Amino acid sequence: xxxxxxxxxxxxxxxxxxxxxxxxxVVENENGERRVARVPARYFGRLKEGVEGELxxxxxxFGTVPVFVPSSEEKIxxxxxxxxxSRGYRRRYSG
Numbered sequence: 001x002x003x004x005x006x007x008x009x010x011x012x013x014x015x016x017x018x019x020x021x022x023x024x025x026v027v028e029n030e031n032g033e034r035r036v037a038r039v040p041a042r043y044f045g046r047l048k049e050g051v052e053g054e055l056x057x058x059x060x061x062f063g064t065v066p067v068f069v070p071s072s073e074e075k076i077x078x079x080x081x082x083x084x085x086s087r088g089y090r091r092r093y094s095g
Contacts, residue, residue, distance in 0.1 A: 003027040003055045003068060008039065008047055023047060027055060027068050037068040046070075 008025035023039035
């Protein structure tokens with residue numbers, strides 16, 4: 001079943017009893033059923049309203065928690081900085 005994000009909030013400060021940051025989202029399926037779900041922190045800054053994905057039940061020490069996983073991940077551009085030292089160029093100073 002396909003679920004779609006309606007609204008979400010990124011919690012950058014963990015609230016007790018949790019120790020890690022996470023995203024809380026209200027997700028809705030095609031039948032109009034809505035659920036509150038947790039979204040893994042690796043989707044910080046990439047989650048948007050309307051994103052589709054699946055809803056899974058995951059066990060935690062606090063019980064079973066619904067977790068929303070987006071179906072497609074946004075590609076992140078990576079940049080490599082090549083400096084003179086990494087190419088083997090050095091100046092030799094005599095002194």
